[in-house]
Amino acid sequence: MFLPFAAGYYLSYLFRTINTLIAGRLTSDLGLGAADIGLLTSIYFLIVMAVQIPIGMCLDRFGPRRVQSTLLGVAAAGAALFGLSTGILSLLVGRAMIGLGTAAALMSGLKIIVLWFPRERMALLNGFMIMLGSLGAVTATAPAEVLLDGIGWRGLFEALAAVTALAGILIYLVVPERSTGALPSTKPATLKTICSDARFWRIAPLSATCIGSAWALQSLWAAPWLDDVERLDRTSLVDELFAMALTLSLSALLLGLLANWMRRRGKTTEALFAVVAVMLIGAELVLILHPPWLSLLPWYAVSVAASATALTYAIIGDYFPTELVARANGALNVLQFGWAFIVQYGTGLILEQWPLQAGHYPLIAYQIAFGVNVLLQLATLVCFAVPWFGGLKGRVGPLVARQGTGRWSSDEVIVPAAEVVILETDEDKAW
Template identity: 65%
Template structure:
């Protein structure tokens, strides 16, 4: 069939393929040779834009747009709702306490139980995602979140509010991991990191919505009606994901999950980074989700409009930090800066910001609170460090294990802050400034301890270097004892004839 055809055409026909694996149609090549009237050498065939390749690229672009609309955006919407639920209590904390008669400890527990349930659900949800896929798991859990939001909206006592908030936490527990799983299943590998960063950024817009936009709604409706709207939106998102997202077969691994997860928890490097990452990121989440608003009201004395404006700025900083970390971290590493060094710099920034708040440094309050928001997006850095520590088949489980500690510490920090603040009596309707300083100070003390634990290998190296610089290198003859000293101490003992050896 190819007899008499030029070599460049035969080369093209062999090398030009559609994405489906089929060869470019024969008449497309004939039309090309007639219209262009060019004879190309072998090796330049890939540059020819035939009708078939144009049709393929157009179909590929359309396919990518459909995936964005049918896969990426529905899961991004689910993560957006999760972030909105996470931070909305900071805005309504005053009204919630007044309507339900809650103290600081009660408010801290109701808000922080969200993180406790998230932490407990991470590993089981990972197993469910591997077995049933993100579409089924996410849609089912979002219905639980919708029911929890409805219960929260109709609750008037502490117990029902606690149960409703716990149901919300369980319902959104898979929002991020299900979205990341869907990205891995449906999109090319080279697009996974970029789309993951976009999903985190779009999800953090929920924190933006929980400030000024939600405050505008609360001028017209009550917080109970707001949660009814959130329940309806969550249920609609669950239905959207179930019917819009296409299904894809999940290949079940035959490896032993408990063994590999055990390897994660037995790795010393994991326990070196985990305390620092958990105490910093978890504390940043707990502060922005709840205690930033009471601090700004009770300590800084901001009115309602100024409070909402500052919370809005913090949420914008959170979104920008998530996008910045996701897009520039690889460039920083390309310049020779390790991800561990970036994590250390972020931890130092966070501790310095908290100390500035505790010591009432003469700075605009938006500066340290913006640093708190930046650290809330530092999970991108921690996951990058984990990717350096573990092989690809263990990275997912290691990230899940680290997330358990993130959410667990967020629960402890948020609840403990409420317990500590409740130990001081209110002054003129506001919590004591000293109570906040003690609560934040204990948190900083734990973070400094985690920082020292993380930096121990560096401190040992620095100590060894200083000792060498001050006293000179250690001589081998001084470091090793002469063997003949021991030989002189050895005395031969006569052996008996019937001795057993």
């Protein structure tokens, strides 16, 4: 049950990140510019975003086995078309078909986890799923470079088409069915249930701007940055992309283990996700400031943030019943993939506002593009942390007032503290 869906997610991650490796070849073979490459790569995220809600509904109704096996057939056809393309239009159509065909890869895997495994293990298993899937990003670096040297980007996509079709057949033949059951009639399974939940809208913007940005940067703009700003040669660049992808895979497992450890001790994973968001913003600020040393460490931090779905999907799984989990994850993915599209395409548009200098875009172009992104991430981080600020104020306020009177006793300290605990619990329930 688990491994066939992990294979499907592996292929989706490979397709998502392969363009950062072949962008130079597409530019030289077909004469594409930065905006063309940005649009071609980001159309994947746009299509995935557009179909997340209907796919979530199909997963809840028809089950992951039938949905995923069918869609992987579409992805295989898209990969075949991409490999045969001679212009931007056919490339866009092929890439869009790949996006549609792999749009359910992660959600179907998460649905399998919800159906077959206990909830207290969801964060850990999500981490395993994302770790195995993100090995596709590892494959899309040095291993794929070897294949590119041997069979070219066209031959690579024809091979991927065959493997993807085989994965779809495997899922259909091997994975058993399991009914999700039905929600009680007093709580209909509608999208309104998700969109009206304040907890969802607290975490979704931060998740979108951070995880979506990390996806967009790692799957496309990391390579141009290392080429234009750091001036790495091709071998060094591919090696760094490989290290970033390996960091992504290992950090997914690590975050899953940390989340599982926290949940077993009765703690939520929201704080851990906030730490990852702060780390990503700090890494992007380092890239923007560009100190006089190689920017490899910040790019590794971006890779860690790209794996934080191991946390957010587990958090969403705690918010909603089993019958709504796929739709809730789909709604979250709409925002994450939508933001990834905006960052990938928007970065390309911003870069083209500056002329090439000896075949490279200047540092200031990247600084402007990344700076706009960081400002929006900071805004969503503040919104996410507002309830914590309120809880801290509730703890500190009564104690400060007591301190100002100069009268301290055990009763005067203990009673207000107990009152604060009650207020905090009510606040948490509201969220």
